[in-house]
Amino acid sequence: MAKKKTAKKAPQKQCPKCSGHVHVRKSTCDCGHKFGTTTKKKKPVPKKSKAVPKAASFFDALKSEREALQQRIEKIDELLKSY
Numbered sequence: 001m002a003k004k005k006t007a008k009k010a011p012q013k014q015c016p017k018c019s020g021h022v023h024v025r026k027s028t029c030d031c032g033h034k035f036g037t038t039t040k041k042k043k044p045v046p047k048k049s050k051a052v053p054k055a056a057s058f059f060d061a062l063k064s065e066r067e068a069l070q071q072r073i074e075k076i077d078e079l080l081k082s083y
């Protein structure tokens with residue numbers, strides 16, 4: 001009757017050095033490997049769209065984007081024609 005479910009799976013990560021399992025909270029493995037990359041790091045978020053773009057530069061960007069797209073379309077059209 002006594003069902004013992006003691007084996008709660010603890011969150012573990014694998015050590016790339018010795019391939020042993022280490023508890024996620026441990027920052028160093030028994031073999032001495034330091035987990036630096038597996039921990040969540042705050043990535044520097046590229047500053048984007050917080051500042052409202054000035055109209056002129058915004059339209060310039062749109063124009064150049066449009067031109068680039070048109071060039072691509074032309075290239076694609078050429079490719080399509082050759083088939």
Ligand SMILES: [Zn+2]
Nearest residue numbers: 015018029031
């Ligand atoms: Zn290790």
